[in-house]
Amino acid sequence: MIYFDKVSKIYPDRSVGLDDVSFTVEPGQFVSIVGHSGAGKSTLLKMILAEEKPTAGKVFFDSTDIHNLSAREVPQLRRRIGSVFQDFRLLPHKTIFENIAFVMESAGRSDEEIAADVPHVLELVGLEHKIWSFPARLSSGERQRVAIARAIVNQPELLLADEPTGNLDPINTLEIIEIMRKINDIGTTVIMTTHNKGVIDSLGRRVITLEHGKITRDDKAGKYVL
Amino acid sequence: MLVKLRRIAWSGLLNFFRTPVLASASVITLTVTLFVIGALVLSSAFFTSALADVQNKVDISVSFKPDVVESRVTEIKKSLELLPEIKEVTYSSREQELSDFRARNADNDLIIQSLSEVGNPFGARLNIRAVEPGRYETIANFLQTDSALTPGGETIIDQVIFKKDVVDKLLHLLSASKKLAFAITLVLIFISLVVTFNTIALAIYVSREEISLMQLVGASRNYIRGPFLFEGIISGVIASLLSLALLYPAAIWIRNQTAGIYGGVDLASYFGQHFASLFGLLLLSGIILGVLASFMATRKLLKT
Numbered sequence: 135m136i137y138f139d140k141v142s143k144i145y146p147d148r149s150v151g152l153d154d155v156s157f158t159v160e161p162g163q164f165v166s167i168v169g170h171s172g173a174g175k176s177t178l179l180k181m182i183l184a185e186e187k188p189t190a191g192k193v194f195f196d197s198t199d200i201h202n203l204s205a206r207e208v209p210q211l212r213r214r215i216g217s218v219f220q221d222f223r224l225l226p227h228k229t230i231f232e233n234i235a236f237v238m239e240s241a242g243r244s245d246e247e248i249a250a251d252v253p254h255v256l257e258l259v260g261l262e263h264k265i266w267s268f269p270a271r272l273s274s275g276e277r278q279r280v281a282i283a284r285a286i287v288n289q290p291e292l293l294l295a296d297e298p299t300g301n302l303d304p305i306n307t308l309e310i311i312e313i314m315r316k317i318n319d320i321g322t323t324v325i326m327t328t329h330n331k332g333v334i335d336s337l338g339r340r341v342i343t344l345e346h347g348k349i350t351r352d353d354k355a356g357k358y359v360l
Numbered sequence: 361m362l363v364k365l366r367r368i369a370w371s372g373l374l375n376f377f378r379t380p381v382l383a384s385a386s387v388i389t390l391t392v393t394l395f396v397i398g399a400l401v402l403s404s405a406f407f408t409s410a411l412a413d414v415q416n417k418v419d420i421s422v423s424f425k426p427d428v429v430e431s432r433v434t435e436i437k438k439s440l441e442l443l444p445e446i447k448e449v450t451y452s453s454r455e456q457e458l459s460d461f462r463a464r465n466a467d468n469d470l471i472i473q474s475l476s477e478v479g480n481p482f483g484a485r486l487n488i489r490a491v492e493p494g495r496y497e498t499i500a501n502f503l504q505t506d507s508a509l510t511p512g513g514e515t516i517i518d519q520v521i522f523k524k525d526v527v528d529k530l531l532h533l534l535s536a537s538k539k540l541a542f543a544i545t546l547v548l549i550f551i552s553l554v555v556t557f558n559t560i561a562l563a564i565y566v567s568r569e570e571i572s573l574m575q576l577v578g579a580s581r582n583y584i585r586g587p588f589l590f591e592g593i594i595s596g597v598i599a600s601l602l603s604l605a606l607l608y609p610a611a612i613w614i615r616n617q618t619a620g621i622y623g624g625v626d627l628a629s630y631f632g633q634h635f636a637s638l639f640g641l642l643l644l645s646g647i648i649l650g651v652l653a654s655f656m657a658t659r660k661l662l663k664t
Contacts, residue, residue, distance in 0.1 A: 183576060185576070205581075206580075209575070209578045209579060209580050210578070211578075212575075212576060212577065212578035213577075213578035215578075217576055217577065223569070223573045223576075225570050225573065225574075226570070227374075227375055227378045227379060227570075228374075232374075236574070236577070236579070237577045237578065237579075239367050239583070240574070240577060240578050240579035240580070240583055241578065244363075245363070284577070
């Protein structure tokens with residue numbers, strides 16, 4: 135589903151983001167990317183979202199070369215991907231309903247679908263009672279659950295999660311990981327970056343380790359090793 | 361398409377009222393700009409009207425000697441009216457002149473008493489108005505040289521009053537003031553445009569994180585930009601109404617201040633008579649400015 139072909143990213147200040155990285159993610163996999171800060175984890179996810187362009191190499195989503203897409207085609211690619219961020223990135227002036235409805239509207243979904251799916255997806259993350267609240271009124275854990283609801287409401291083929299538990303306490307961390315595991319169980323491919331050893335060890339899924347932009351380990355049912 | 365437009369408009373409306381501080385900043389700066397544009401229109405009307413008023417007041421006053429009979433003066437009036445340079449000739453009889461003089465000096469007993477002893481020292485008078493100001497010189501020359509007015513070498517005219525220098529200076533002063541006011545207003549419009557564009561850009565820049573997130577979740581550029589443009593329209597409409605509300609008292613104030621100087625200029629009436637076109641101009645300017653500023657600001661942010 136995702137194929138990195140000898141991808142390198144050198145920034146203008148000569149720092150290395152990725153160094154000759156190649157790997158494949160099969161449909162339905164749950165892949166964790168681990169590594170120190172600055173190892174290239176976020177750069178890797180940004181490449182998949184067409185936020186960053188590689189200096190060398192290619193990144194494929196199925197058979198599509200992501201960085202060959204026109205500006206008009208990029209939003210279409212992004213609608214096939216759900217994104218979750220460490221800092222949640224909810225729209226502060228929209229209610230929870232509107233935050234989730236926004237991605238459905240962007241994908242051209244009808245009012246009826248939006249009215250039916252938004253409460254349903256909030257129910258899945260246990261926040262149906264917060265539907266008319268604004269993000270500022272929610273706790274960190276609740277915000278991240280809203281972000282996950284927003285990411286999955288269009289039933290994406292791929293879920294990207296960049297340090298989704300980075301700002302959460304242990305209890306919320308476990309809840310978020312459990313939700314993501316369920317999302318993966320129903321067939322959505324998940325790629326997650328994390329620093330959290332406990333999360334990796336409890337998942338027991340594939341782990342790719344990055345160091346200084348290079349892949350140093352790729353374990354099928356890995357543990358957190360750095 | 362209609363659903364998309366409805367969603368964009370609704371989103372813009374909600375955002376406008378949910379970010380009142382930023383919305384107010386945009387509306388206030390737009391109001392100032394529109395007020396200055398309105399002031400330019402009003403000042404132009406003021407000076408045009410003042411110039412026309414002064415030009416209308418210009419005439420040549422011909423006083424005849426007291427012994428010239430009325431039929432002779434009306435005969436001259438008729439012949440003057442045939443000249444293409446002349447727009448209008450008004451006749452004032454000896455009695456009328458005396459009565460006007462009495463009225464002007466009603467509180468001066470000495471003059472009134474002297475008049476009753478002297479009798480009527482005034483001759484009849486013709487006030488001549490030309491088709492355009494440039495023709496007065498020709499008319500004045502004609503009056504001084506025409507043989508009909510000097511039978512037997514002796515003139516029947518007592519006095520020709522034509523204050524050309526004063527009128528010219530006044531017209532020149534008004535014309536220069538009009539140009540100066542126009543230039544100052546243009547500079548003010550430019551400054552307020554810069555402030556407006558920067559304020560709106562800043563208000564949208566605050567939303568840069570949101571814009572970036574919208575892009576990441578797959579929203580198209582137009583769908584992201586749309587609500588900001590609609591907010592620009594709302595700001596423009598509100599600002600046009602506010603600027604109109606500010607211009608009216610300004611027009612009344614200018615009317616009151618200038619009533620003694622140029623009685624013919626009434627900006628408050630002008631405001632009322634041209635309300636629809638003034639409102640249309642300000643509304644259109646407000647919407648165009650609001651949309652253009654929002655478009656430029658989002659273009660910058662959507663590039664990154």
